[in-house]
Amino acid sequence: xxxxxxxxxIKSLEMEGVEVMFGLPGGAILPVYxxxxxxxxxxxxxxxxxxxxxxxxxxxxxxxRPGVAMVTSGPAATNIVTPLCDAYMDSVPMxxxxxxxxxxxxxxxxxxxxxxxxxxxxxxxxxxxxTDAADIPLVVREAFHLASSGRPGPVLVDVPKDISNQMMDWxxxxxxxxxxxxxxxxxxxxxxxxMIREAARLISSAERPVIYAGGGILKARAAEALLELVELTxxxxxxxxxxxxxxxxxxxLCLGMPGMHGNYTAVTSMQKSDLLITLGARFDDRVTGKVAxxxxxxxxxxxxxxxxxxxxxxxxxxxxxxxxxxxxxxxIKAVRALHQxxxxxxxxxxxxxxxxxxxxARYPLTYQRDPDDGSLKPQFVVETLRDNTPDxxxxxxxxxxxxxxxxxxxxxxxxxxxxxxxxLGTMGFAVPAAVGAKVGRPDRMVWAVDGDGCFQxxxxxxxxxxxxxxxxxxxxLNNAYLGxxxxxxxxFYEERYSEVYLSPDLPDxxxxxxxxxxxxxxxxxxxxxxxxxxxxxxxDDRPVVIDFxxxxxxxxxxxxxxxxxxxxxILGPSQGEGGx
Amino acid sequence: MTPPGTSSRHHILSVLVENKAGxxxxxxxxFARRGFNIYSLAVAPTDDDRFSxxxxxxxxxxxxxxxITKQLFKLINVVKISELDPARATEMELLLMTVxxxxxxRSQIMELVGIFEGRIVDVSPDALTLVxxxxxxxxxxxxxxxRPYGIVELQRxxxxxxxxxxxxxxxLRSVTGKVV
Numbered sequence: 001x002x003x004x005x006x007x008x009x010i011k012s013l014e015m016e017g018v019e020v021m022f023g024l025p026g027g028a029i030l031p032v033y034x035x036x037x038x039x040x041x042x043x044x045x046x047x048x049x050x051x052x053x054x055x056x057x058x059x060x061x062x063x064x065r066p067g068v069a070m071v072t073s074g075p076a077a078t079n080i081v082t083p084l085c086d087a088y089m090d091s092v093p094m095x096x097x098x099x100x101x102x103x104x105x106x107x108x109x110x111x112x113x114x115x116x117x118x119x120x121x122x123x124x125x126x127x128x129x130x131t132d133a134a135d136i137p138l139v140v141r142e143a144f145h146l147a148s149s150g151r152p153g154p155v156l157v158d159v160p161k162d163i164s165n166q167m168m169d170w171x172x173x174x175x176x177x178x179x180x181x182x183x184x185x186x187x188x189x190x191x192x193x194x195m196i197r198e199a200a201r202l203i204s205s206a207e208r209p210v211i212y213a214g215g216g217i218l219k220a221r222a223a224e225a226l227l228e229l230v231e232l233t234x235x236x237x238x239x240x241x242x243x244x245x246x247x248x249x250x251x252x253l254c255l256g257m258p259g260m261h262g263n264y265t266a267v268t269s270m271q272k273s274d275l276l277i278t279l280g281a282r283f284d285d286r287v288t289g290k291v292a293x294x295x296x297x298x299x300x301x302x303x304x305x306x307x308x309x310x311x312x313x314x315x316x317x318x319x320x321x322x323x324x325x326x327x328x329x330x331x332i333k334a335v336r337a338l339h340q341x342x343x344x345x346x347x348x349x350x351x352x353x354x355x356x357x358x359x360x361a362r363y364p365l366t367y368q369r370d371p372d373d374g375s376l377k378p379q380f381v382v383e384t385l386r387d388n389t390p391d392x393x394x395x396x397x398x399x400x401x402x403x404x405x406x407x408x409x410x411x412x413x414x415x416x417x418x419x420x421x422x423x424l425g426t427m428g429f430a431v432p433a434a435v436g437a438k439v440g441r442p443d444r445m446v447w448a449v450d451g452d453g454c455f456q457x458x459x460x461x462x463x464x465x466x467x468x469x470x471x472x473x474x475x476x477l478n479n480a481y482l483g484x485x486x487x488x489x490x491x492f493y494e495e496r497y498s499e500v501y502l503s504p505d506l507p508d509x510x511x512x513x514x515x516x517x518x519x520x521x522x523x524x525x526x527x528x529x530x531x532x533x534x535x536x537x538x539x540d541d542r543p544v545v546i547d548f549x550x551x552x553x554x555x556x557x558x559x560x561x562x563x564x565x566x567x568x569x570i571l572g573p574s575q576g577e578g579g580x
Numbered sequence: 581m582t583p584p585g586t587s588s589r590h591h592i593l594s595v596l597v598e599n600k601a602g603x604x605x606x607x608x609x610x611f612a613r614r615g616f617n618i619y620s621l622a623v624a625p626t627d628d629d630r631f632s633x634x635x636x637x638x639x640x641x642x643x644x645x646x647x648i649t650k651q652l653f654k655l656i657n658v659v660k661i662s663e664l665d666p667a668r669a670t671e672m673e674l675l676l677m678t679v680x681x682x683x684x685x686r687s688q689i690m691e692l693v694g695i696f697e698g699r700i701v702d703v704s705p706d707a708l709t710l711v712x713x714x715x716x717x718x719x720x721x722x723x724x725x726x727r728p729y730g731i732v733e734l735q736r737x738x739x740x741x742x743x744x745x746x747x748x749x750x751x752l753r754s755v756t757g758k759v760v
Contacts, residue, residue, distance in 0.1 A: 121606060122613050126656040129601070146656065183630075184598065184659040308650035 005133030006031040006164040009097070010039050012140035015172055018068050020044065020059065020439055022052040026072025027112055029099030031164035044439065044468055049076045051432040051461040053083020057092045058436025061419040062394055062444075064221065066093040066147040067436060073099045074112030077158075078119065082426060085123040087154035089423025090242060091219055093147040094154040095140075096124075102162040103131060116158045125153035133166035138173045138181060145178055150187030151306040152219055187305060191322030191330060199277070199301045199318045200334035204344070206275035206299075208352045209235045212258070212287075215242030215422070216280015216304060222325035223247065223415040226279065229328050232335055234349060236356060238266040240281055242422045245412035255356065256365070259287040260560050261404040264363035264569060264576070267558070269356055270295050271566050278302040280324045283313035284423070293565035303327045363576040365408055367554070375551040376526055378402065378477045382409040384529045385447060385475060389537065392417060393445045394437050398430035398454030401483040404556045406449045417444075428457030434472040435465045445473070445537070452478040452502055452509075459512065465543045466517030473536050474518075474545045479552040480504040487555045504549055513545035521546045589641050590619050592664040592671070592741050593649065595634040598657040599625060606655050607634060614651055617642040620738030631659060635740045664741050671741040675719045678702075678709045680730035689729060696722045707732060 003011065009032055013021070020042040025033040036043050046052040049071045056067025071080055077098045087094045101110040117129045126146050128139050136159075143155045203209060217226055223246050230237055230253055237247045238258040247254050258266040270276060276298045281287070288294040291313060302309070302316035303324055310319040320327055338344055367379045382405050395410055396419040397403040403420055412418055419437050421429040434448035455476050465472055482500040489497050513520030519539055523532045523546055536544040557572030597603045604623060611618055617639035626633050638648055649661050681689050689708060693700060698712035712722050716739050723734070 117602065118605065121602075121609050131601075182656065184653075185656050306654070308647065308654055310650075311644075311646060 001170040002167050003170045004031065004035075004164065005130075005136055005159065005166050005168060007035045008133060008136045008168055008170060009140065009159065009164070010035040010041070011170065012137045012172075013041060013068065014039060015137075016140065016144045017065075021068040021070055022046055022055040022059075022436065023070035024049055024052060024072070024076065026076055026099065028073035028101055028161045029070065029076075029097075029159075029164075031161060032070065032097070032099065032159065044435075044464065044470075046432070046464050047460040048458070049079035050082055050428070051435075051458060051464065053080045053094070053096065054086070054426075054429055054432035054458070055436030055439070055461070056094050056096070057083060057087050057090075057429075058396060058419055058433030059440040060087075060092050060094055060436075061433070062416050062437045063440040064093075064416070065440075066095050066144055066152075068095050068097070070097040071099070072112065073101055073116065074114045076112075077114055077116040081120060081123060082424075084120055084154045084156065086421050086424040086426045086429065088123045088125070090421065091152050091215065092154065093152040095143050095147050096154060096156040098156060098158045099164075100129065100158045100160040103160040104162065106160065116156070120156050123154070124156050125151075127156040127158065129158045130160065130163050133163050133168040136163075136168065137171060138177060141173050141178050142182060145182075146185065150185070188307070188321045189305065189323040189326055191303065191320040191327040193330070195318055195320045196327065196330045197334050199303075199320065200331055200338050202275055202299060202301060202318060203233055203235065203277060203331075204335060204338050205347050207347045207349060208269075208273045209233075209275040209277060209349075210255075210269050210273040211235050211237040212240070212270065212276045212278045212281050213237055213243045213246050214240045214279065214281025215246075216324045217243055217246040218415055220280060220305070220324035220326075222280070222328055225325050225328040225332070227251075229332055229335075232332060234353075235277065236269060236353070238262070238270060239412075240284075240287060240422075241407055241420065243281070244407055244410075244418040245415045248413040249411045250413050255360075257407055259284075260289070260562070261408065261556050261558065262287075262560075263365040263408065264558055264571065265356060265359040267560065267566050267569050268359055270298070272355075273298045275299050275301065278304075278316070279328065280304060282309045288313065289560045289566040290564055293567065363571060366574055367572065368574050371551070374525060376524065376529070376549060378405050378479065378548070378550040378554055379409050380526060381475065381477060381523075381529055381548045381550065382406050382449065385449070385533055386410050388530060388533050389447060390445055393447055394419060394434075394441060396420065396430050396434040396437055396446065396448040398448075398450045399425045399427045400451045400454065401479070401487065401554075401556050402449055402451040402454070402477040404484075405477070408556075427451075427454045430454055431458045431472075431474060432461040434474070435461055435470050438465075438470050438472045448472060448474045450474055450476050451483060452476055452480065452504075453482045455509070456502075456507070459516070462513070462516040462518050462543050462545070469541070470543070471540050472543050473539075474543065476509055476545065476547050477550050478504055478509065478547050479550045479554070481552055483552075484556070486552075490555070491559075492561070509545060509547035513543075516543075518543040518545050520544075522549070523547065524549045589639050590637050590666070591640050591645050592666060592669060592739070593634075593636045593638060593652070594662045594664055594741060595636060595652060595658060596626070596631050596660040597634060597655075598659060599630055599632045600657055603632070603655075603657045604634075606657060607636075607652065610651060610655060614647075615642060616648050616651075620736075622738040622740050624740070635738070637739060662743070664743060668744050669741045670744055671715050671739045672713060673716045673719050673739040674711065674713045674737045675723065676701075676709065676711050676735045677723070677726060678707055678732040678734075679726050680706060680732060681708045682706055685729060689726070692722070692725055698722070
């Protein structure tokens with residue numbers, strides 16, 4: 001069967017099981033947009049290429065399958081660099097297809113030409129410039145294989161226009177073909193047995209252990225295995241920003257989020273632990289604080305599928321390269337075997353658990369619930385939303401104060417219900433990612449909790465959502481500031497506020513929402529919160545935006561200032577007697 | 581100054597890569613992005629035309645060698661990495677140099693080239709172009725000896741290396757224990 005390169009590309013995506021893709025056409029990708037008309041793949045037309053990338057990410061976060069984005073050359077390719085970098089930092093599987101000028105014009109500074117593979121080399125797991133239409137099926141198969149196996153990540157396929165028009169003989173490569181063409185790619189998935197037994201021994205004998213669960217748990221679909229490990233060992237768990245939902249917040253051994261804005265117990269239990277069982281986490285600076293002062297007495301078991309993470313920041317005592325799910329399953333067997341050994345004496349952890357309970361009681365995560373001035377606290381909005389939406393609601397956030405409040409005050413009891421930009425910290429992530437999440441899980445309610453600064457960066461994708469009938473809901477915590485920057489200027493720059501004021505009224509978010517085909521609502525006082533949420537929840541035929549006018553002075557606490565030790569955690573005014 | 585050939589800061593990585601467009605850019609880009617320093621780099625095809633071999637001398641003061649090799653190995657086109665301990669490797673480098681040689685000193689230069697088993701490959705009335713190969717330390721020595729004469733231009737290839745062969749003599753089974 002003879003096909004054009006463009007037809008082969010779309011057919012290859014179909015063969016990979018792609019049901020939906022996000023994109024925007026243009027000159028160099030025109031040939032590939034023609035066969036889309038006849039394809040069962042749903043194409044969602046975005047309003048900006050960055051939106052296509054974040055939608056693909058949102059889709060991938062909630063489904064576990066690679067999100068697909070397709071855009072043209074030049075400015076379209078550069079516009080999607082941010083989502084690629086975001087996906088690379090957070091290990092999100094994503095396949096990006098870009099058009100390129102004709103191969104004969106490459107290097108001539110042709111119209112809308114840019115060195116896409118060169119520009120994206122450092123923000124993708126791998127990328128390709130296709131030079132022969134006959135390579136397309138093999139490259140597409142490899143692209144999906146690389147994006148979704150090992151440590152997942154974004155990949156990019158750059159297709160020159162003449163290659164899209166070139167004829168080729170259709171074929172579909174086998175697994176063996178893919179393997180033979182990738183001689184340097186063999187991810188280790190099974191952990192070393194001796195190391196796993198050593199880890200089991202340490203876990204069973206540690207007096208103050210903590211499981212440090214990262215986003216790798218979700219990527220490896222290891223949430224069930226983690227729950228079984230915790231029930232078996234009784235070890236408390238912290239879930240990082242990327243792992244919220246990987247272990248249920250309502251479980252008595254869940255300590256919540258650690259890090260710069262983690263709660264006191266999560267931060268301090270890591271600091272005082274004698275063993276950190278690190279599962280799919282990477283000792284990010286926002287978790288460790290000052291590395292030299294991080295968990296000084298802890299031995300480290302570190303499980304990660306990426307060998308380069310082991311020893312990158314903190315040297316592990318027991319390094320295990322492997323898939324989190326497979327390793328945890330083996331770890332469970334090893335712990336069981338140890339328990340059956342009659343000479344084995346498990347460590348007494350009663351004192352450790354009692355200590356943790358004391359911290360939890362003494363330094364709860366809280367805020368001023370009844371402010372004298374009747375102001376609307378952002379945390380109250382998050383809590384009310386949490387308590388008046390289904391248990392399995394998918395929550396998406398942007399980056400900044402609203403993101404931290406959502407992570408802190410939401411109760412995540414199911415995996416894949418939290419979508420956010422962790423590593424790159426991409427403002428403007430929420431709206432398009434929520435659209436992608438809703439496309440991936442149309443059966444779930446999807447709420448974006450966004451900041452006013454973030455919302456203004458990518459709000460135009462609500463036009464996409466309206467046009468495509470994708471009923472996402474957006475709660476803007478509108479404090480009229482770039483709030484997190486304001487917080488740092490207040491605390492570390494002597495309240496010298498430089499370029500952070502945004503105004504609560506400009507733009508008018510309600511009118512803007514309506515102009516984009518959404519329902520727009522405004523909430524200015526605590527009593528209006530619940531009625532507005534109830535109203536939004538009843539709307540299922542279009543997007544809804546609620547402009548919550550929240551207290552500008554509110555700050556995110558606890559806080560570990562950048563570069564300081566986690567021992568020097570700063571508590572909020574209402575967060576217990578230890579507030580310093 | 582410690583001669584580069586003997587510095588413990590420098591480790592040799594022998595990296596087998598797929599012979600595809602852009603692979604060198606990926607390696608160079610990775611080093612730049614992670615802040616690793618390359619001291620020297622040599623690239624050449626191997627006996628199998630699907631692969632090329634990079635011999636990279638890295639500065640391990642810029643980053644731990646383990647991180648460098650692990651990050652390199654994440655590149656999809658990198659097939660195999662061997663670390664060569666300088667003490668257990670045979671290293672070779674080639675130096676091409678044009679040196680001023682007024683008629684009075686020409687014979688001295690020719691004598692030194694002879695000692696270093698080099699060759700003269702081009703001659704003009706007042707300059708010589710010569711080539712010397714050998715372990716990097718020897719090439720360094722030669723460069724220092726030539727400096728007073730006036731080096732006009734100099735090009736070194738960067739080193740290539742292979743592991744040293746086992747020094748133990750092979751057991752000659754047919755001989756031992758056999759009564760002749």
